[in-house]
Amino acid sequence: MKQFSQAKLDAMVEEATVDCYNEDEEATGLFTMIDEHLALPFETTVLGVSVIVKKVAQRGRAGIVAICTRDAIQQPISILDLPLPTPLPAGSEWIAAYRHWVRGGGG
Numbered sequence: 001m002k003q004f005s006q007a008k009l010d011a012m013v014e015e016a017t018v019d020c021y022n023e024d025e026e027a028t029g030l031f032t033m034i035d036e037h038l039a040l041p042f043e044t045t046v047l048g049v050s051v052i053v054k055k056v057a058q059r060g061r062a063g064i065v066a067i068c069t070r071d072a073i074q075q076p077i078s079i080l081d082l083p084l085p086t087p088l089p090a091g092s093e094w095i096a097a098y099r100h101w102v103r104g105g106g107g
Contacts, residue, residue, distance in 0.1 A: 040055060
């Protein structure tokens with residue numbers, strides 16, 4: 001994944017969480033930014049299998065997941081574990097910001 005500076009990621013996390021009072025609200029703020037900015041659908045490879053990421057969802061303690069499809073099968077994959085394709089889809093910098101936040105960065 002493209003590398004973003006810590007300062008850039010911190011600023012993005014701050015933008016997404018500016019009015020938040022707790023971690024749950026911060027997670028929702030980051031989900032909203034991913035949902036609004038990530039260009040969908042896009043193709044990627046999960047465990048050697050080509051899948052289409054059609055949408056993202058917030059799943060409580062599971063965090064943010066990508067809903068991946070192949071034929072008639074749908075599988076949620078954590079955004080933290082989702083391999084991203086090259087070139088990156090537009091808006092994927094918000095995935096980087098979310099991953100940064102989960103590791104304790106920003107905000």
